[in-house]
Amino acid sequence: MLLCHIASALGQLPQVNSDDWTSAAVCAECHQSIHAVWRESLHSKSWVNGVFQAAYRRTKETYGAKQGRVCMSCHAPTVRHTKDYDAKEPITAEGVTCDFCHSVKGVDMSDAVDPIRVEVGAAKYGPLRHAQSPAHKIVNSELHKRSEFCASCHEYRNPNGLTVLGTYSEWKGSSYAKRGTQCQDCHMPLVPGRVVALDVKPDAPTSVNLHNISGSHDIERVRQAVTLEVEGYEWIGDRVWAYLKVTNKGSGHCFPTGLPMHRAVLEITLRDGSAAVGMREIPFEIVMLTKDGKPISTEHEAFTVAARIRSDTRLKPNEARRIEVAFDKVKATRLSLSATLFYEYTTETLVDDEDGQRIEPVQMKFLVASRRNTIRPAGR
Numbered sequence: 001m002l003l004c005h006i007a008s009a010l011g012q013l014p015q016v017n018s019d020d021w022t023s024a025a026v027c028a029e030c031h032q033s034i035h036a037v038w039r040e041s042l043h044s045k046s047w048v049n050g051v052f053q054a055a056y057r058r059t060k061e062t063y064g065a066k067q068g069r070v071c072m073s074c075h076a077p078t079v080r081h082t083k084d085y086d087a088k089e090p091i092t093a094e095g096v097t098c099d100f101c102h103s104v105k106g107v108d109m110s111d112a113v114d115p116i117r118v119e120v121g122a123a124k125y126g127p128l129r130h131a132q133s134p135a136h137k138i139v140n141s142e143l144h145k146r147s148e149f150c151a152s153c154h155e156y157r158n159p160n161g162l163t164v165l166g167t168y169s170e171w172k173g174s175s176y177a178k179r180g181t182q183c184q185d186c187h188m189p190l191v192p193g194r195v196v197a198l199d200v201k202p203d204a205p206t207s208v209n210l211h212n213i214s215g216s217h218d219i220e221r222v223r224q225a226v227t228l229e230v231e232g233y234e235w236i237g238d239r240v241w242a243y244l245k246v247t248n249k250g251s252g253h254c255f256p257t258g259l260p261m262h263r264a265v266l267e268i269t270l271r272d273g274s275a276a277v278g279m280r281e282i283p284f285e286i287v288m289l290t291k292d293g294k295p296i297s298t299e300h301e302a303f304t305v306a307a308r309i310r311s312d313t314r315l316k317p318n319e320a321r322r323i324e325v326a327f328d329k330v331k332a333t334r335l336s337l338s339a340t341l342f343y344e345y346t347t348e349t350l351v352d353d354e355d356g357q358r359i360e361p362v363q364m365k366f367l368v369a370s371r372r373n374t375i376r377p378a379g380r
């Protein structure tokens with residue numbers, strides 16, 4: 001009753017479309033605080049972001065427009081229903097938008113063609129029990145609290161049957177899944193914020209699930225999840241041994257996860273004073289190959305023609321990996337060892353400015369952890 005009273009006091013409240021998608025701008029009228037963080041998320045930019053647009057263009061140029069529709073099914077998921085394959089409607093550009101996620105009524109991961117069941121229109125599916133809204137119907141959904149919800153886009157097998165995105169299955173096999181820790185528990189924690197604006201519903205909850213849903217683009221989160229230790233070293237004769245340990249202690253899946261272009265590398269450098277006398281690189285990566293054995297280095301190839309896995313040296317959830325490296329013929333006197341773990345993503349982006357549209361290479365490289373030790377000869 002209170003609700004109706006407030007609604008009439010406010011006059012016209014924005015309503016959602018009862019038989020079609022509704023823009024995030026409408027949801028924002030009442031769900032301001034959720035909208036403010038979603039707008040900054042990669043989900044809201046999954047269609048417009050230049051990195052995606054470059055790869056999408058390559059896909060269409062290399063494999064044809066039909067293959068491009070596959071990309072749209074996750075990066076502009078409303079096209080599953082609008083069939084707006086030329087991206088003419090504004091809702092398409094909203095990418096993974098509010099209304100898409102909150103219209104999901106079921107996920108069936110055994111359906112390889114399309115695991116997502118959606119009900120477009122009046123009802124919004126969400127985790128709150130006993131919620132009531134003057135703008136839309138509400139359906140309580142336990143699915144929204146579970147990893148299967150995210151799996152519908154974060155697990156993908158390409159036409160060759162190769163798992164290109166395996167974040168869900170990596171999680172499924174982990175201790176986190178056994179303990180019941182879902183994607184949302186790490187990626188959408190409860191934070192202070194109004195579920196609905198005060199003037200619309202004064203008694204609505206005052207904590208919200210964080211909707212920026214960040215991953216490795218939030219480097220602080222990576223730094224908390226992955227640690228690097230130098231466990232010891234030995235300098236025997238002219239050989240130096242270094243013993244290190246890299247641990248995935250906080251990531252609920254492999255580190256790195258997702259696209260095969262996401263990789264980490266541990267750089268170990270032995271120095272005499274400031275001059276490098278030896279260097280090793282230990283990669284943490286999944287390397288995919290085409291049918292003909294050519295390594296895959298781009299997103300459009302990974303999603304379309306990757307056929308098998310050459311190697312997978314990523315850190316499994318909770319894995320602590322010992323690394324031993326030896327440097328031979330060391331003659332130096334003032335030795336030090338530095339070890340640095342980087343997260344890297346090499347890709348391309350579509351730039352659109354006064355010189356027109358073009359694709360440019362991008363390399364992102366972030367420092368995750370770093371250690372430095374002085375090394376003395378054995379027995380001293």
Ligand code: HEC
Nearest residue numbers: 013022027030098099102124126127128131132133135204
């Ligand atoms: C006129 C205001 C208004 C608009 C516009 C609006 N909502 Fe809501 N919404 C509410 C209110 C009020 C609640 C109930 C909160 C409660 O009872 O605690 C709610 C609840 C929800 C819930 C929670 C349901 C649950 O069971 O967890 C979801 C999800 C939701 N809205 C999504 C949306 C989406 C998506 C849009 C845009 C398509 C939207 N809303 C537009 C007012 C609005």
Ligand code: HEC
Nearest residue numbers: 042046052074075077150153183187213214215216217218
């Ligand atoms: C409708 C498809 C879809 C659903 C459902 C979905 N995602 Fe995503 N997600 C994407 C796409 C597409 C991207 C890539 C966006 C881009 O960068 O272009 C992405 C990106 C991400 C990222 C990367 C952000 C970063 O900083 O690197 C994280 C983390 C993430 N999603 C987590 C989740 C979680 C957790 C859920 C479930 C609550 C979820 N996603 C549900 C499609 C989806």
Ligand code: HEC
Nearest residue numbers: 027031034035038096097098101126127144145184208209
């Ligand atoms: C990637 C999918 C996704 C997108 C995009 C998304 N949500 Fe959500 N939303 C969720 C999930 C999952 C939950 C429940 C999380 C939980 O309970 O652990 C949720 C919860 C909610 C709730 C219930 C209150 C709360 O915080 O738990 C509301 C209201 C809501 N979302 C509104 C919105 C609005 C408005 C937008 C757009 C501005 C939006 N959502 C975008 C997946 C999404």
Ligand code: HEC
Nearest residue numbers: 147150154168171182183186215216225250251252255262
């Ligand atoms: C125990 C906490 C935890 C759980 C559970 C968890 N994640 Fe993550 N996730 C992280 C951390 C920490 C990172 C950053 C380090 C990394 O990239 O692994 C991350 C990164 C990501 C990324 C970014 C990948 C990249 O390199 O850009 C995506 C996408 C993602 N998670 C999706 C998911 C999905 C989907 C699930 C559920 C199937 C999930 N996560 C479960 C903690 C978690």
Ligand code: HEC
Nearest residue numbers: 051052055056059070071074153154156258259299300303
């Ligand atoms: C099954 C859903 C799905 C399909 C289909 C899909 N993607 Fe994605 N894509 C994602 C998710 C989820 C992420 C982000 C997280 C990750 O890397 O794990 C992503 C990330 C990306 C990124 C990185 C964006 C960034 O900002 O870092 C590019 C580029 C990309 N996809 C291109 C494509 C192309 C091109 C296609 C079509 C050939 C495609 N995707 C098809 C789900 C999908």
